[in-house]
Amino acid sequence: MRKVLVLLLLVAGCGGMPPAPAPTAAPAPEPGTPSPSATTDVQESWRITERGAEHEIEGYADQVSVLPGERFHLRVSTTAPRFSASAFRMGANPAKIWESPEVKGERQAPMRVVGGPAVGTVSAAHWRPSLSVDTAGWPEGAYLIRLDASTGAQRYVPITVRSASTAGRVVILNGVTTWQAYNLWGGRSLYEGAGGFGGRSRAVTFDRPYDRDGARLFLDFEKGALAVAEQSHVALAYLTDLDLKPGVLDGARAVVSLGHDEYWSPGMRAVVTKARDSGTNLAFLGANAVYWRIAMHGRTLACDKERLCTLWRDSRPESALVGQMYDCFPAEGVYRVTRPGHWIFAGTKGESFPGMVGVEADKVSPGSPGNVQVLAESPFSCGGRATVSHSTYYVAPSGAGVFASGTMRWVCAMRGRRCGHGVPDRAAAFTRRATVNLLTRFAKGPAGVSP
Helix, strand or coil, rough: CCCCCCHHHHHHCCCCCCCCCCCCCCCCCCCCCCCHHHHHHHHHHCCCCEEEEEEEECEEECEEECCCCCEEEEEEEEEEEEEEEEEECCCCEEEEEEEECCCCCCEEEEEEEEECCCCCCCECCCCCCEEEEEECCCEEEEEEEEEEEECCCCCEEEEEECCCCCCCCEEEECCCCHHHCCCHHHHHHCEECCCHHHEEEEEEEECCCCCCCCCHHHHCCHHHHHHHHHHHHEEEEEEEEHCCCCCCCCCCEEEEECCCCEEHHHHHHHHHHHHCCCHHHHHHEECCCCCEEEEEEEEEEEEECCCCEHHHHCCCCCCHHHEEEEEEECCCCCEHHHHHHHHCCCCCCCEEEEEEEEEEEEEECCCCCCCCCEEEEEEEECCCEEEEEEEEECCCCCEEEEEEECCCCCCHHHHHHHHHCCCHHHHHHHHHHHHHHHHHHHHHCCCCCCC
């Protein structure tokens, strides 16, 4: 099975925090409104400018998501005398929604490893609450809480203010189970521990900070798509994959899985499958989705990758839902459109985009629906093995349309050449327009049903 170290994945993939968006032309402001440069400064004020030492400041929220108006607690550990917290709503126009007064800093007790050596779950559940946060007045959406130590160090804590209803809306799904699977805070993830893969955790908990800046997978694989979705002006709802409980997608027009959405429980899959079978469209903008069949126990994600946590394809191939399945890591190739006349590609320019296939790629498999259409077929070499990456679309019996990009760099390519890997700027216009086409059509109801 895949025994890929987290660092290798992220270096080979989109890697690191995305640079600031390129400025766009703006009309002259009305009297009394901020200048374009001032607006840009406000929109970029969420960024971390100094991470500081490894444990100078770090923290986590005791909830993964909350409804508007609900409270959550931040549990923060810092070597600084004081710290403050600011909440930034991310999306098309990042904005500061809230900030705390300065709080006395505390170096919390060291992490604990629970569950015994055979499980090795790194936990900070014993940390004391540092700050209570009231979300009254916060709009729904994906948020980054930035912790600012008085010494200058900064870290993020992600939280989603979820939608109470998804009816009539396109649901943006934060893939938090995958964020946590790759989280190496405390020296253990589902991929790595002392001595490498053999020392990995068999279960990981949300009761700990995220590693590095605190939000690397959100920034790498989700932030860009979230901005494009909000710029499309379709009605959006916001959930995390942990919020996929029975009834939560009732009446939803579509569900959008973002750039890397690998870890799915049976409950998550059942809810999304039922929604598709009721006419809810699905879009998978990444690759390697619905790969590991996990178990959730409260705030703990269990996946030993041996006996108790197997691949979905061992029982119910993910291609039956997604339309295709994971095939290659590391992938590196040119994305080639083969059905340029499909409505998803309406208004796009170009049919060949270097670097857009990677760092993981999917393709059609025997478990794919019989009516699956291949929209793009991109040949490349996977470690010397000739293979292809596919973008696919199929229509479920309910009329729901299901799109899968087949590459983990679809969202990354929205940044053009700033994605790296040889991706050209014109790939940004292509992926953005195709994504807006998807969202616009999906927002109207089952895409496979003629108007």
